[in-house]
Amino acid sequence: MKILTIGPSWVGDMVMSQSLYITLKRRHPDAELHVMAPAWCCALLERMPEVDKAIVMPLGHGDFRLAERYRLGRELAQEGYDWAIVQPNSLKSALIPLFAGIKRRTGWKGESRYGLLNDLRSNKVDFPLMVERYVSLAYPRAQMKDNHCIPELPWPALQVDLPNQQQALTELGLNTGRPVLSLCPGAEFGPAKRWPEQHYAEVARHQIEQGQQVWIFGSAKDIAVAEAIRHSLPQRLQEHCQILAGRTSLHQAIDLMALSTAVISNDSGLMHIAAALQRPLVGIYGSTSPQYTPPLAERVAVVHTDIECRPCFKRECPLGHLKCLKELPAERVITALEQLLGNELIPTVAR
Structure with a gap:
């Protein structure tokens, strides 16, 4: 056939x-x-x-x-x-x-x-x-x-190219001396999927202070928000935050994300890539719903607000306030990450 x-x-x-x-x-x-x-x-x-x-x-x-x-x-x-x-x-x-x-x-x-x-x-x-x-x-x-049901529902499982992974690390000047927390703050669909960059920056600061490093993934369209996250960090912490948005091919993004100890992402293509790589994942939902497009992996925490107007599935907030994302504090995402990983994220370098 x-x-x-x-x-x-x-x-x-x-x-x-x-x-x-x-x-x-x-x-x-x-x-x-x-x-x-x-x-x-x-x-x-x-x-x-x-x-x-x-x-x-x-x-x-x-x-x-x-x-x-x-x-x-x-x-x-x-x-x-x-x-x-x-x-x-x-x-x-x-x-x-x-x-x-x-x-x-x-x-x-x-x-x-x-x-x-x-x-x-x-x-x-x-x-x-x-x-x-x-x-x-x-x-x-x-x-x-x-x-009315499917006998079997296999999850996606993307392959990793290890030689390409090593080459990408070298080309981009990256190392894995600290555990890697990957952030995916973009969303091609529209702003109603994007958790505010100041919240991402709070998470990044907290995790770097715990001895981790942050890699920010995305397309060229996400460079501005990635830079805003990095520049919101104290100067002493910025060296542990690498902007990869707009600097990698999709092949490289897949292989580098596979090195993540954990990933935090909006409901986006990169979220589903992280799930298909079986990386521990915190998925953030705004206008959309995990009841339709959940990340398909075992180690997943989904966070969202419960305001009555979500999910609306709109690209932009029809009410103009974007409360479904703005009112989701960084503390909830940090807590979800810690509960997901337990004691796994142990710093490998002195703070």
Whole structure:
């Protein structure tokens, strides 16, 4: 069997989609699995041993371009796929498998994709977690409709490239003489997911004073907030806070984060990467909910406020106050981290 999967466009969703790929390989161990995804997600696919081939989707998020989709479909027709699984819910994401002439095309109803998909699923209420919705597509429709549950839900598990890890440490002038606390203060989705940088700075100060060091991860868009966190620290502590935002490739970020003693992150792609690396993790939720996209790992603490307007799932606070994040104090996150780790974080250097 040869399977084509149209993958998600967001980093966190792509990490969670590994659960589908693991399931497909367990159910069809001799199948060849190809995944089409945006270029920025291919680094993740390369760390998933279940994926035999990553295909770059040249069209951007929201880019329709029907003629280009037709061309891509006809090009992929030469692969002779037996089955296509479309993870995104958009109408346009189902066009390429149709144009490729793939006979079996599976996916959720989404934007009324009747005819585009011929193995259409609509019982989302039975699968409240996003990862459940992904994995259910690996099973026959009748089984999922009748049983209302998934027999097995494997968690994502990204591979680490140890030589690349060592090279990244050298290139960036990093060392692991102190235990590493990784902070991920960004969120591509929008400000309603971002815990304030002053709170992150309080956590960073407390942990550095306990003998740890802090690495701040993120994209180039997160450099400003990373610098704000570092500059909020007393001068004597700043040498133990390294800004990696905008300085690493996704490959390097994966390998370096694997060295973390713990990770503190907003609900973001990096949070799901930390979970897939099985790093002890404190996940901070603002406008979104762990009832839909929880970090999939054993050693996880989830923190959020319980104000009545959350979760609203908005990019920006519709009420303009952002209380769901501003009123979540640093002390709660520090406590969650200490409870998660117990006595594990023992300083390896004098304070």
